[in-house]
Amino acid sequence: MSKQISISATYMRGGTSKGVLFRLDDLPIEAQVPGPVRDALLMRVIGSPDPYSKQIDGLGGATSSTSKVAIVSKSDRDDHQVDYLFGQVSIDGGSVKGGFIDWSGNCGNLTAAVGAFAVHSGLIEQDVLPNNGKALIKIWQANIEKTLQVHLPICEGEVQELGDFMLDGVAFPAAEIAVDFLEPTSGVLFPTGNVMDDLEVPDVGVLSATMINAGIPTVFVTAEEIGLTGVELQSDINSDTARLEQLESIRAHAALAMGLITHLDEAKIRQHTPKVAFVSKAKDYVTSSGTEVHAADIDLNVRALSMGQLHHAMMGTAAVAIASAAAIEGTLVNRLCSGEGNQSQSITFGHPSGCLKVGAIACNPDAKQGVEHWKVKQATMSRSARILMQGVVKVPPRVLLAESGDNQENSGASHV
Incomplete structure (x- = not known):
């Protein structure tokens, strides 16, 4: 029986969602690229697939709003600071053997958390942040290949998480974060060619x-x-x-x-x-x-x-x-x-x-x-965002041995 592996992670609320956020470089080398190993690892972190639909043995909350992961890295794209890849984790696997992660879209709620996470985790250079005021964080959303902008409140050089902004669906107030979705259409705006x-x-x-x-x-x-x-x-x-x-x-x-x-x-x-x-x-x-x-x-x-x-x-x-x-x-x-x-x-x-x-x-x-x-x-x-917990998440090492045939149906097309 081998020991569990430890992976640096941050558990955050973003808008009316929450998820586990990782720096790309903190993932095991096998999971730093798209594929079945990455999917198996992240599903295990969340506690999926779970035939009981409770995600008791993971960090998920057994709802779509709380069964999420994000991978963030420094961006090499002009005028962007970070790249953000989002994964929606299935809970019970449904009729798909072994469950899956859906990489087909973005999570707008977690976008607010990504901006804050980028600063907290050192992905944004301190000298580009105001001591007090709003920091403009430009994010490349890798799932949909679009630009997101987060207007992040900064107080005394740190992310301001607390405030009096109330977001319906969230019980407690926090600091307000404005999020811009620039040219948010991937492909054709009306795929059928009609507005109705x-x-x-x-x-x-x-x-x-x-x-x-x-x-x-x-x-x-x-x-x-x-x-x-x-x-x-x-x-x-x-x-x-x-x-x-x-x-x-x-x-x-x-x-x-x-x-x-x-x-x-x-x-x-x-x-x-x-x-x-x-x-x-x-x-x-x-x-x-x-x-x-x-x-x-x-x-x-x-x-x-x-x-x-x-x-x-x-x-x-x-x-x-x-x-x-x-x-x-x-x-x-x-x-x-x-x-x-x-x-x-x-x-x-x-x-x-x-x-x-x-x-x-x-x-x-x-x-x-x-x-x-x-x-x-x-x-x-x-939106608003707040760190709930940060440190390391523990997972059994056998998830890194996922066979190449596992989860091939939807292992993602990310380039992050």
């Missing part, structure tokens, strides 16, 4: 849908068309197996329509993208914490699923998709917003834990040229 589509889903029907690729590929449908109100909480959805199957079927058929997969079965190993969200006009509701949200204070209601479960708040990248869709006339989100057709650069939407204000700048130099000429220049939102 009729999406045919067997046993569900033909749904009005907007399928957009901004922040993260997302399909929006109306709550009403699938028999929901739009103000549901986690307990209303996650305890309903038939409803979850319906929403997963919508997600899988949207993935096919968006060209993200070539066969429906591939959706099983691509659970991180696309996201599926259902929207409704602004309505009064009570949040999961018992707070009343009034329709007059929001532009619409949005609920989104992550890794097969309704999210307790809203994923950061999905919020980018919401903001982008709201800024483009004719999308489902834009049509349901208060002030329909305004292409507002800023909206506030209601989610299960409260409200979130997001903004996006979209343009089409000549709308007559067609939907393919729409561009999203930037999306912005406020």
Whole structure:
């Protein structure tokens, strides 16, 4: 029986998510490159795959929001300080033997943590930081090959973590961190070539849908068309197996329509993208914490699923998709917003834990040229981040012996 290996790691909350963050150089040499060894190691850190779906023997929290890893390194790209690779770890493995890590998209919430981690871990030179004020950290997001900007508060030369900014979905206040997603589209903004589509889903029907690729590929449908109100909480959805199957079927058929997969079965190993969200006009509701949200204070209601479960708040990248869709006339989100057709650069939407204000700048130099000429220049939102624990994480050494055939379905295409 050999001893466990120790790996330097930092456990952080970023936005409404939390995960384990690593410097690339701190990983065992076998795991510093994409492949089955890296996947096996990181899954073991989180405690997956777990047939009990609890991740008791790891740092995961048995939800999509808490089953995350990030690898950060100094960037050799011009005008960027660090590279950031995100992995969404499956919990029970589903029907995929041995579980998997989905490397197909970004985590917008953890982006705020990445900026702070880069400073804490020495990846940012101290002499480029202000003694007091805001540090602009430019991050290359390796999954989607896009630039992110984090406006990080600095106090007396150190990251300011504490403050009075409240983020719905997080119990305690912290310092506010603004995050910019620059040109957040990977590939085509509207993969189907339309701002609205009729999406045919067997046993569900033909749904009005907007399928957009901004922040993260997302399909929006109306709550009403699938028999929901739009103000549901986690307990209303996650305890309903038939409803979850319906929403997963919508997600899988949207993935096919968006060209993200070539066969429906591939959706099983691509659970991180696309996201599926259902929207409704602004309505009064009570949040999961018992707070009343009034329709007059929001532009619409949005609920989104992550890794097969309704999210307790809203994923950061999905919020980018919401903001982008709201800024483009004719999308489902834009049509349901208060002030329909305004292409507002800023909206506030209601989610299960409260409200979130997001903004996006979209343009089409000549709308007559067609939907393919729409561009999203930037999306912005406020997050917060805090170190929860730092030191070393322990893992059994046999994870470094992962056979080359393991996890090949989704071992990632990262170049970090």
